[in-house]
Amino acid sequence: MRAGFPDFRLGNVLATSFTGTLSERQGSAVERIPVPQRLIDWLAVYGLAVDSCSLAELDLARELREAIHAAATAAAVQGRLPASAVQVINDRSAQGRAAAVLTPEGERRWQLGPDSRVEDALRVIAADAISVIAGERDGKLALCASPTCRAAFFDTSQSRTRKWCDMNTCGNRQKKARFHANQRKDAGSAE
Secondary structure, rough: OOOOOOOOOOOOOOOHHHHEEOOOOOOEEEEEEHHHHHHHHHHHHHOOOEEEEEEEEHHHHHHHHHHHHHHHHHHHHOOOHHHHHHHHHHHHHHHOOOEEEEOOOEEEEEEEEOOOOHHHHHEEEEEHHHHHOOHHHHHHOOOOOOOOOOHHHHHHEOOOOOOOOHHHHHHHHHHHHHHHHHHHHHHHHOO
């Protein structure tokens, strides 16, 4: 973690991990990319390194993040995708330069050019969101069971019944709360 900023919540799916740069959406929201440098840092973690980011580009990234969250949330509850969110995702996917490359391990990776800009990285994130929301990948979109989080996440568990966006944060917090509530209940019934 860079001094003064919250840690990133990293996941295996680029698009839903990107929406996690704003967490606790239904509680006290935690912005994990509050300044352009933090967006640069987050992109680098996912192999989408860019040299600079302006405030306008940060705004574009946040707009894409919220569009992905809105569309993924609608898809998770099998609702109608918001037209404005679809438009933002499509616009970002059509902009920028990035190429899909095949790794020696047989995996697809995105590669940005040497003079890549934030728009190039946003194209990759938007393309990933399209793949996930369109149902092209093995898994299902779900919403975190935490009442303060409600993050959209991509469930690739075998049973597709995962409840938490991240077991180490939301899941653990809920398990602790349940444990303490049971202890209080047991202490009250012992009196």
